[in-house]
Structure formats: C-alpha cells, structure tokens
Amino acid sequence: MNYSIYKLSFHTGLHLGNGKLSDGGTVIHADTMFSALCLETLKTGGSEMLDRLVNLVEEDRFRISDSMPYITDDLYLPKPMIPIKSSNEGDSVEKKAYKKLKYVPVDRFDSYLEGKLDVQEANDFFSDKFGEYEVRTMVNLEDEEDAMPYSVGIFQFGKDAGLYFILGFRDEEDRYFVGELMESLSYTGVGGKRSSGLGKFTLKVGKLPQILEQGLTQREEGQNFMALSICLPEEDRMEEILRGARYAVVKRSGFISSTDYADSYRKKRDLIVFSSGSCFSGRFEGVLSDVSDGGRHPVYSYGKSLLMRIN
Numbered sequence: 001m002n003y004s005i006y007k008l009s010f011h012t013g014l015h016l017g018n019g020k021l022s023d024g025g026t027v028i029h030a031d032t033m034f035s036a037l038c039l040e041t042l043k044t045g046g047s048e049m050l051d052r053l054v055n056l057v058e059e060d061r062f063r064i065s066d067s068m069p070y071i072t073d074d075l076y077l078p079k080p081m082i083p084i085k086s087s088n089e090g091d092s093v094e095k096k097a098y099k100k101l102k103y104v105p106v107d108r109f110d111s112y113l114e115g116k117l118d119v120q121e122a123n124d125f126f127s128d129k130f131g132e133y134e135v136r137t138m139v140n141l142e143d144e145e146d147a148m149p150y151s152v153g154i155f156q157f158g159k160d161a162g163l164y165f166i167l168g169f170r171d172e173e174d175r176y177f178v179g180e181l182m183e184s185l186s187y188t189g190v191g192g193k194r195s196s197g198l199g200k201f202t203l204k205v206g207k208l209p210q211i212l213e214q215g216l217t218q219r220e221e222g223q224n225f226m227a228l229s230i231c232l233p234e235e236d237r238m239e240e241i242l243r244g245a246r247y248a249v250v251k252r253s254g255f256i257s258s259t260d261y262a263d264s265y266r267k268k269r270d271l272i273v274f275s276s277g278s279c280f281s282g283r284f285e286g287v288l289s290d291v292s293d294g295g296r297h298p299v300y301s302y303g304k305s306l307l308m309r310i311n
Contacts, residue, residue: 001063001168003208003216004175006182007070008190008201009162013136013154015192015199024133024153028067028163028190030229031252031273034302037178040185053181056174057288057304063168065228065306066276069103071129072160075209076103078277079112080226080310081246086115097123106209113311131157138196152193162201166208166228166306168216179205215308224279225307231286232273232303240282247278252301269293271301283307 016025034057041049056062069076079101088094097119103126104112111117135151167182169175182203189199208216230250233241253270268291286305290298 001170001217002175003166003168003213005075005164005206005208006167006179007162007164007204007206008067008186009204010157010199010201012189012198012200013134013156014190015152015154017153017192024135024155026067026069026131026155026163027276028165029252029276030064030066030231030304030306031302033064033067033165033190034300036185036188036190037181038300040181040188043188044181044184052177054288054300056178057300057302060285060304061170061174062178063166063229063304063306064302065166066230067163067165068228069126069130070162070164071126071158075106075164075212076126077106077109077212077308078102078226078228079104080224080279081248081277082224082279082310084113084115086119094119102126106211109211109310129158130161131155138193152196154198166212166216168306212308215310216306218309223281224310225281225283226310227274227276227278227280228306228308229276230273230303231278231284231305231307232271232289233284233305234287237284241280241284244281245279247280248275249273250275268299268301271303273303279310280307 014026016028037053038050041053053062066078068078084098086094086098100123101119104117105122108117108122112119133153133155136154137149138152139149167175167178169178186201186203188194189197190201191199193199230252249272251270251272252268254268271289271291284305284307286303289301289303291301292299
C-alpha cells in the first residue's frame with residue numbers, strides 16, 4: 001500500500017463535541033472522517049459512489065488514520081502506550097510532563113522511545129503553538145421568538161498549525177477518487193456546527209516522512225505496533241491481539257446523519273474500539289462494522305487498523 005499525508009489547514013474554528021455542545025476536542029477519529037466521506041459521496045454521486053468507497057475499504061484498498069497535529073513542517077504522532085525509561089526517572093516534574101504529553105514530534109520519535117526527549121520543552125512548545133480552546137456564545141436565528149443563546153466549544157488553531165491524516169491506497173485511481181472527496185469535504189467542513197461556518201479547511205497533500213513510511217510498510221513481526229487510528233480487530237483474533245497489548249478503549253456512539261435512514265433521528269449501535277496510541281505485538285486488519293439498528297440502509301463504522309511498527 002502507498003501512503004500520503006493530507007494536511008487540513010483550518011480557516012475557521014473547529015467544533016468536535018464530546019457529548020455536550022460546550023465540549024471541545026481536536027481529534028477527528030478515522031470513523032468520523034470515513035462517515036463524513038460517506039455523506040460526501042451521497043451528496044456528489046449518490047449510492048453508486050458510496051458503494052465504491054465502501055468496497056475500497058472492504059477490499060483493503062484504502063486506509064485512513066485518526067487526525068494528528070502538525071505545527072509548520074513538524075508532524076506529531078500519538079504517544080505510544082508503552083513504558084519509557086528516562087534518565088531522570090525519579091524526577092516528579094518529569095513524571096508530570098510525561099503524563100501531560102499527548103503527542104510526540106515525528107522527527108524526535110526515536111529519541112522519545114529512548115527516553116532522551118525533553119518532554120517539558122516539547123509540552124511547552126506544543127501548548128504555545130498548536131492553538132487554544134474557547135467557548136463561544138451563539139444564538140439560533142431561525143426561531144426569532146424563542147432565540148435562546150447557547151454555548152459551543154471551539155478550537156482555534158495557531159498560525160501554521162492544523163491536523164493531518166495518513167491515507168493509504170493500492171493504486172493511483174483510488175487515491176484520486178478519495179482525494180477528490182477530501183477536496184469536496186474541505187468546502188462542506190468537518191465536525192459540528194458546520195452551518196455556522198465552522199470546520200472549513202484548505203487541503204494540502206504531502207509525502208510521508210521516512211520514519212513513518214518504514215514503520216507502516218515493514219511487515220516483519222516486532223515487539224510493538226502502534227495504532228494510528230481507532231480500530232477494532234476481527235472477533236476471532238481478539239484473544240490473540242490482546243495478548244501482551246497495552247491499550248485504551250473508547251466508546252463510539254452517536255446519531256445517524258442520513259435523512260433516508262428513518263423518519264426520525266436514530267442512534268447508532270455503540271461500539272467499543274481501541275484508541276490510537278494502543279500498542280500490539282502483531283498486525284491485524286480490523287473490520288468495517290454495520291452499526292445500523294432497524295433503519296432503511298446500512299450505517300458503516302470504520303474500524304480498520306493503521307499500525308506503525310515502533311520497535
């Protein structure tokens with residue numbers, strides 16, 4: 001599989017809720033982006049185009065990561081869920097810095113694994129440059145009589161900062177097809193409150209750094225493979241995958257956006273999946289799940305893996 005980087009440079013704020021409108025986040029999970037791409041296919045090409053996108057996933061011709069941060073030319077990876085031995089192990093300040101650290105610069109990833117990264121400096125730089133969260137008051141102007149203000153959590157990215165995805169393709173035709181969908185999505189926007197102008201971005205495609213390409217393409221078994229997306233292994237491999245793994249799980253739920261699915265808003269079936277940063281002793285493919293619950297058509301939840309060998 002061939003991989004490219006898709007950088008999203010936001011020219012508006014981004015709302016990613018965690019259950020409340022006033023909540024905010026900065027991670028667009030792979031299943032969220034896949035759902036957005038599915039809706040974009042329906043808007044631009046109908047069910048035939050949607051079937052093509054779903055087939056790409058089911059035939060292992062397309063993979064996507066969770067979103068990860070970038071600042072200027074520096075890309076970041078999730079902190080791997082493995083123990084790190086540093087030279088100042090007993091230092092309480094450093095312990096707090098390690099706990100606070102969420103992302104590791106790609107060009108210093110090996111230094112981090114060796115316990116040589118200055119995590120306090122890395123935290124300070126990231127906090128200063130990546131952006132900041134704010135709560136904005138909005139009013140629903142469609143209902144003038146009962147227009148009540150409400151609070152929305154919004155992340156504003158710093159100058160030259162944004163999010164990137166790793167996309168994997170089998171061939172150029174597939175890359176062009178998904179790339180066109182991503183470009184179309186840049187005008188639609190991602191996340192919540194898009195009708196209020198949030199989530200709009202400019203798309204830029206780039207090459208994968210060597211350390212990422214090597215980690216994604218090396219097939220031989222290693223000690224640890226880190227997930228770069230939320231993922232769900234095949235059921236018959238779950239026991240094997242859990243052996244020796246260091247992981248966190250997250251519940252994926254929410255409402256179905258399709259207006260054709262049912263006459264009223266319906267919830268998806270909940271899924272428990274592994275978080276990005278989880279580490280496993282071997283590779284697995286993952287699954288694409290149907291999380292519909294009695295509606296008129298399937299609702300797909302992306303759980304395919306994108307695993308990077310880290311040692």
